[in-house]
Amino acid sequence: MSTRISIEELLRWRAARAEAEAPPAPRAARLLEMARPWWEIWPERFQSFVERLGRIQVAYGHAMAEPRQSHTGHPVPALIVRAVEELETSVRVLYLNVRDGRLRLRFQLDAATVQAQESFEVTFVSDKPERPLLSATAIFSLDGEYRIDTELSEELAHGWEPLKVTDRMPFRLILCSDKDGG
C-alpha cells in the first residue's frame, strides 16, 4: 500500500510531536534571573570596566581628535573582556544605520593583535555610565567584521537616527566573550 501525504502535513505532525515532548516551561523567577544582565549581577565589575574605558579615551585622545582619512569615523574606545584577560583597544565603525527602531552596526577591531572570535556580547556605555545604554550580540562575519542588528528603545532610536558613520559615536564598548561579562 502506498499513501501520498503532503510534506506540509508531515512537518506539522513532527512539530506537534515535538510540542508534546517539550520540557516544562521554565518558571518566571528562573527566566528573570537568567535574563539579568551581567552589569546588574556584578555592578562593581561594570564600574571597573567603565573606569578603564575612560582611561582608554585619554590614551586614544590624539587619535580621536581627528578622524582618519577614510570613509570610516572616529575610533570608539573598547574593552575586550575574556575569561583570562582584559584588553584595551578601539573599534572602527564601518556602517551605522538606525531605521524602524533597529540598529544595524558593523565594526572592526583596531588591534591587529586581537584574535577574532565568533561573537561578542557588546555593552554600549555612554559618557554618564550609571547603567549601559544597550547590550547586543555582535557576530563575526566572513568579511572580518562584527555585525550587530538589534532593536533599540524609542529614546535611543530617536537620538541615534541622525548619526552618521563619520560622527563621533555617543558610546564606548565593552566586548565580552560571553554574556556574563567574561
Added chain:
Amino acid sequence: MTDRVERLMSQAASLGSWGAVARQQGEEVAADAHFRKAFGLALEAANQATDGGSHPTRLDALQVAARFALDCGAVIEARRLMDEAFSAEASTKFAEEWMQLRDVTAWPDTWLIAAVRRDPPDVQALDALANRYWKSLFGRCRLLTLNHQKASDLAQEAWCRVLRTRHALKPGGNFPAYLTTIATNLWRDWYRSARRAGPMADHRLESLDAANPNEDGESVALVDRIPDLKALTPEDQTLLAMDIDNALERLTPQLREVLVARFITGESCAEIGQRYGRTEQSISGWVRQALREMKLQLEGASRGAAAKA
C-alpha cells in the same frame, strides 16, 4: 446610576477606546496614558458610587477600573480592586466575569504583556505568558535545531532576550510571532557562528532564486509506512520522526528555517522575504526547493524501510 458616576464612566469608556486604538497602532506611550486616565476616572466613579450610588453600580465601576488597571499593567491595583469587590459582595468570587479577572491564565496577551513590561514585572503574569507559548516555541526550536537540548536552550535564550528588552514590548503586537522571530534570529546567529562558510553560503541560495514551475505542495509516497498518521504504532512514529529529522538536517539551515516559517509558523513568502531581503518569488523558489529535497530524502528513507521489511 447618579449623573456624576455616569459621566465619569462614560469619559473612562471614551479614554479606554482611544487607548485601544493607540495600542493597535503600536503607540504604546499614548495607549498607556489613556488607560491610566481611564483607570483613574473609573476608580473615582467607584468611590462616588460607594458614597451615594447603588451597590451594583459600585461593583460595575470596580470591575471597569480593574480592567483598565490591567490594560496599563497595574496588576497590584487591579488585584486590590478585585479584593475590594469581593469584600463588598462575596458572590463576586463566583461570578463569571470576576472569575475571569482573577484567573491570570485567562488574561489576554495584552494584559499579560502590560504586566510583564512593568517594574518589577508581575511574576504570575510572566508564568502565564511563558506557559502559554512555551510548547509552540519549543516545537519550532526543535525543528530548527533538530536536538531536544539545543531546542530547550534556544527557547530559553529567546525568552531571556525578550525579557532583557521587555520595556519595549508592545502589548498590542503579535507576541508569539515576535517570540518566534527572536528565536529564529538567535538560531541564525548560532549557525552562522558555527558554520560561517560552507553549504549555506549565500551564493548557493542564489541558484535557488531561479523560477520554478508549479508551486503545488509536494507530497511524498511513503511506501507501506503510513496508512494514517494517527494510526501509527509508537515505534513507527519514532521512526518517522527520525526520518523527518534526517531529511530536515540535510537541508541548508536557511531552507529549513524557511520551511518552518512557511508551514509551521504560517508566514507568507512575502513576510519571509522581508526578513531575508529577498523577493516573494525568491522565497517561493526556496520553499519549492526545500520541499523537493525533503521529498527525495523521505522517499529514499521509505524505500529503504520497505526493502528491509
